[in-house]
Amino acid sequence: MLLLIPGPVRTHPDTRAAMAADVAPWDNDFRPVYADIRERVRRIAGGAAGEHATLPLQGCGHFILEAAVRTFVPAGGRVLVPTNGAYGQRAARLVREAGRQVMALPGSDTRPTTAAEIAAALEADAAIGHVLVVHHETGSGVVNDPEVIGAAVRAAGRRLLFDSVSAFGALPFSMADHPECDAVVFTSGKCLEGMPGIGFAVARVDRVLECEGNAGSWSFDLNDVYTHALRSGWGSFRFTPPAQALRAFSVALDLYEREGGQKARLARYAENARVLYDGVLGLGLRPYLERRHQGPVIVTVHQPRHPAFALQRFVDELKKRGVLISNFGCTEAPTFRVGCIGAVTPAEMRAAVAAMGDALDAMGVRERVAA
Numbered sequence: 001m002l003l004l005i006p007g008p009v010r011t012h013p014d015t016r017a018a019m020a021a022d023v024a025p026w027d028n029d030f031r032p033v034y035a036d037i038r039e040r041v042r043r044i045a046g047g048a049a050g051e052h053a054t055l056p057l058q059g060c061g062h063f064i065l066e067a068a069v070r071t072f073v074p075a076g077g078r079v080l081v082p083t084n085g086a087y088g089q090r091a092a093r094l095v096r097e098a099g100r101q102v103m104a105l106p107g108s109d110t111r112p113t114t115a116a117e118i119a120a121a122l123e124a125d126a127a128i129g130h131v132l133v134v135h136h137e138t139g140s141g142v143v144n145d146p147e148v149i150g151a152a153v154r155a156a157g158r159r160l161l162f163d164s165v166s167a168f169g170a171l172p173f174s175m176a177d178h179p180e181c182d183a184v185v186f187t188s189g190k191c192l193e194g195m196p197g198i199g200f201a202v203a204r205v206d207r208v209l210e211c212e213g214n215a216g217s218w219s220f221d222l223n224d225v226y227t228h229a230l231r232s233g234w235g236s237f238r239f240t241p242p243a244q245a246l247r248a249f250s251v252a253l254d255l256y257e258r259e260g261g262q263k264a265r266l267a268r269y270a271e272n273a274r275v276l277y278d279g280v281l282g283l284g285l286r287p288y289l290e291r292r293h294q295g296p297v298i299v300t301v302h303q304p305r306h307p308a309f310a311l312q313r314f315v316d317e318l319k320k321r322g323v324l325i326s327n328f329g330c331t332e333a334p335t336f337r338v339g340c341i342g343a344v345t346p347a348e349m350r351a352a353v354a355a356m357g358d359a360l361d362a363m364g365v366r367e368r369v370a371a
Helices: 013-020 031-044 061-072 086-097 115-124 146-155 205-210 222-232 243-259 261-282 311-320 346-363
Strands: 052-058 078-083 101-106 128-134 159-163 181-187 198-204 298-302 335-339
Touching (some): 031 198, 052 222, 061 159, 061 181, 061 222, 078 086, 078 115, 086 128, 115 128, 128 146, 198 243, 261 298, 261 346, 311 346
Parallel strands (some): 128 159
Antiparallel strands (some): 298 335
16 A cells, blocks of 8 residues: 555555564663664754753654643743644644643745744744744645744744654754754654654753753653653653654664665655646646645645545545545645655656546546636
8 A cells, every 4th residue: 555644654664574573662672772763863853962862752743742842831931833734723722732822823824934924923022932833734735944934033032842743854954053943843753754653852951951840741841851861861761662663763764864864855755746746737636835835745735626526535546546645634725635755756656646547537527626
C-alpha cells in the first residue's frame, strides 16, 4: 500500500524491521542508542552542545507542543497564535486549555502569515510574551516562513515557540539562527520517516532552567525532562518510553543521513509535490493553493462538485488501487489532501496520480470543477 498521508508516513523496510525486537529501555545496550538519538536530532535542529538540549516526550505532536507551552509560558501569560489553518487553531486551543491567554491572529488558510501582521499584533499588545507559530499547516499545505516570522518576533523583543511537527527534517530551520526561539517541537513519524509515538523539543538550556515551576504538570514539564537527564543520564527516560519506536527511529536517522540530510530530503519531497500538483491539474482538478504558496509536505485539492463525488468513496476507490489518502479535510472549502512525505518516490507519485484518474472515472466523475 502506498501511504500518502502527512503522518504517520510510509516507512523504509529497515525501519519497520527494527520494530521487531523486544527492547528494555533501561538496558545498557539501549541507553546509548537513545542518548545518541538526542544528539543527532539536536544537530539536525541546528542546536549547539551545551546551549541547546533535546527533550523528548512520549506521545503525539499535540503532547510535545502542549509541554512547550506549559514549560515556557508562565500561567496566565499571553501568547500570539497565527490561526491561518486548522493546526494554528488547534495550537490556540492548547494554549487556552493550558491556562494561558490566547491572542489569535486570524488569516486565510491559503497564504502564509506575514511579518507585517506579526509586527502589528505585537506592537498593539505589549503584554504578549510569546508567539506560537505552526511551521507547516498540514490542512492546507501553507508554510509559515521562520525567517520572516522570527525576524519580526526578534525585532519586537518577544519569544518564539515553533511548531515544526509536520516539517522538521525537510524544511530548513536552525536554532543557531533564531536566538528568539525557546524551542522547536517535532515528532518521529513525519519528515524524519520514523514510527509515531515520540515527540521532541530542541530547546535553549538557559530558558529551560528559567522556567522551573511553570508547567503545572509533571507529565508535561520539559524542565523536569531536562533535570532528570542531568541526574540519571541522557540515555534515561522519566516514564516508560516507546522503546521499539525509538530503536526504529535510530535506523530512520541512519537512512536520513545516508540520503543526504535535510537538503536531499526536501529535494525529494519537493519533486513529489511538483509531480502531484501538476498531475492533479492534468486530471482537471484544482489545487487549493496557488503554486507560489504550495509547500512540499502535502498537496490539498478542491473536491469536485460533481454529484457522484463523495470523499469516502474516492478514498475507497483509491485504496482498491493500492493508494491510501486521508478521508477528511481541514480547510475552509471542501478538499482532499495527499501527502508527499515518507519513503515515497516521484515515480510512485506519478502512479498515484494515475490511480486518482482511474478512481474518478470509476465513480463517473468526469466533470471536475471545484466545489
